[in-house]
Amino acid sequence: MHIVIIGGTGHIGTYLAPRLVETGHSVTVVARGQREPYQPHPAWNTIRRVRLDRPAAEKDGTFGKSIRALRPDVVMDMTCFEADSARQLVEALRGEIQLLAHCGTVWVQGYGAQVPTTEELPRRPLTEYGRKKNEIEAYLLDQTRRLGFPATVLHPGHIVGPGWAPVSPTACHDPQVFTRLAAGDQVALPNLGLETLHHVHAYDVAQAFALALEHWNQALGESFFVVSEAALTLRGFAEIAATWFGKTANLAFLPLEAWKATLPEEFVESAVAHLEHSTQCSCQKATRLLGYRPRYSSLEAVHEAVNWLIEEGVIRI
Numbered sequence: 461m462h463i464v465i466i467g468g469t470g471h472i473g474t475y476l477a478p479r480l481v482e483t484g485h486s487v488t489v490v491a492r493g494q495r496e497p498y499q500p501h502p503a504w505n506t507i508r509r510v511r512l513d514r515p516a517a518e519k520d521g522t523f524g525k526s527i528r529a530l531r532p533d534v535v536m537d538m539t540c541f542e543a544d545s546a547r548q549l550v551e552a553l554r555g556e557i558q559l560l561a562h563c564g565t566v567w568v569q570g571y572g573a574q575v576p577t578t579e580e581l582p583r584r585p586l587t588e589y590g591r592k593k594n595e596i597e598a599y600l601l602d603q604t605r606r607l608g609f610p611a612t613v614l615h616p617g618h619i620v621g622p623g624w625a626p627v628s629p630t631a632c633h634d635p636q637v638f639t640r641l642a643a644g645d646q647v648a649l650p651n652l653g654l655e656t657l658h659h660v661h662a663y664d665v666a667q668a669f670a671l672a673l674e675h676w677n678q679a680l681g682e683s684f685f686v687v688s689e690a691a692l693t694l695r696g697f698a699e700i701a702a703t704w705f706g707k708t709a710n711l712a713f714l715p716l717e718a719w720k721a722t723l724p725e726e727f728v729e730s731a732v733a734h735l736e737h738s739t740q741c742s743c744q745k746a747t748r749l750l751g752y753r754p755r756y757s758s759l760e761a762v763h764e765a766v767n768w769l770i771e772e773g774v775i776r777i
């Protein structure tokens with residue numbers, strides 16, 4: 461099949477595009493052409509790259525048509541953040557494709573009431589980002605269920621992999637937390653350190669997209685959380701990460717406002733957002749319907765990213 465990945469050179473596309481080529485598909489990646497994938501792979505020699513700036517093309521109404529002109533069988537969309545963007549794509553692709561797989565986010569859930577959170581539980585999105593992704597999901601699944609448009613929605617957790625900084629035990633992308641743990645320096649955590657994070661390796665997100673295509677009849681009209689087998693508490697995460705450096709974590713626990721003052725300014729907003737969500741999702745539905753089995757635990761995924769950051773000299777040990 462010919463698969464078009466919109467935004468296919470980022471975290472997910474780095475693993476997804478070569479994987480689809482390896483299973484015999486032809487792949488076109490649509491992006492602005494401002495970056496390269498995080499990892500080289502020989503498959504990129506056969507992947508067609510099309511340059512398009514989505515918001516600009518949507519504004520003049522040409523985006524959907526440009527994607528249709530590529531004559532895809534399947535579209536995997538990593539860069540849709542507005543319901544109007546989804547509408548433009550669906551209207552252009554109606555009757556033309558076998559599957560549209562949209563990338564959402566676990567933040568559609570907001571905070572969980574019963575955890576691990578499953579897909580059918582009521583949603584309490586906390587951010588505009590989460591609300592808009594919910595709106596997109598509602599629109600796409602309605603299109604499938606009422607009108608037969610072939611859509612599915614995959615909601616990744618905090619995406620991790622070698623090439624960028626993972627969400628750390630201080631709930632933000634500050635890699636220096638690992639430097640501190642490696643040195644045995646004190647790391648402050650909020651409250652009792654029991655808020656949660658739910659990572660997923662980009663390899664496993666790519667796995668889920670590939671499985672949604674393989675099991676399209678199970679995927680259509682459904683949404684799936686795509687996470688590792690288990691979330692981490694901040695405290696447990698910090699304690700185990702310290703052992704990677706042969707250390708015992710030296711942790712302090714502070715009330716939220718005092719803790720925020722210990723963070724570098726640029727990470728405060730993101731850290732608080734991760735705490736407020738305290739994501740803890742179940743991937744059982746993806747396992748049951750798609751055969752999704754995450755290869756990486758949260759800790760294995762983060763450890764791999766941390767080793768990359770050490771090699772790059774970002775984390776100093």
Ligand SMILES: NC(=O)c1ccc[n+]([C@@H]2O[C@H](COP(=O)([O-])OP(=O)(O)OC[C@H]3O[C@@H](n4cnc5c(N)ncnc54)[C@H](OP(=O)(O)O)[C@@H]3O)[C@@H](O)[C@H]2O)c1
Binds near residue numbers: 467494564617
């Ligand atoms: N990061 C996370 O932890 C996380 C967690 C949950 C869900 N998500 C979801 O994951 C999706 C993003 O996937 P990702 O993390 O693999 O992507 P990413 O690493 O952020 O990369 C973005 C991709 O989109 C392209 N792109 C960016 N702006 C564009 C534009 N204006 N027009 C066309 N292409 C554009 C980029 O290439 P160019 O720069 O060359 O254009 C690149 O290929 C989003 O839907 C997000 O909501 C992410």
